[in-house]
Amino acid sequence: MPLKGPKLEKFKQRLLAKRRELISEVRGSNVGSLETSTDGIQDIADQASSAYTKEFLLSIGDAERRMLRQVDEALNKIRQDTYGLCESCGEMISERRLEALPFARLCITCQEEEERAKARS
Ligand SMILES: [Zn+2]
Structure with missing residues (x-):
């Protein structure tokens, strides 16, 4: 059973926040220009995950693109209702x-x- 409801929403918000941070990292301070409408309102309520992401990015250097792709794939899975399921x-x-x-x-x-x-x- 894939995740649903508020739990899924929480992970979605976290992924969207991470995506925004990755994009700003890859493209300098120009956030938003690459931002596609994933769907509607995207408010970051989760400060903890945001801090975690920043720390994480500092430690990974130029793996951001790969990471961004993983985040996008995860967001796709949310749309397809398969988020949280092991691919293997x-x-x-x-x-x-x-x-x-x-x-x-x-x-x-x-x-x-x-x-x-x-x-x-
Ligand atoms: Zn597995």
Whole structure:
């Protein structure tokens, strides 16, 4: 079962906030120019996630584009009603994981699996 209702909305807002920050990071201070209408009002209520994002961006340097794509993919999934489902096994990704990583594609089990596979190759 994908996430629904207020919980889904919370993650959506978080993703939108992250997207805005990523865009401003990639394109200097010119926020908004790249902003497509994801849908309607986008108020950032979640200051904590915003601070988290800033800190995160400082630590990742130029991985922003890749990140932005992941955020967009997550937003697409929200539109398609598949947000929060693991792309590999189809199981629900735990909310705790989504809290930390709202654009996670894989559940923790598959993520670890993937990392092990990478480490081997
Ligand atoms: Zn999985």
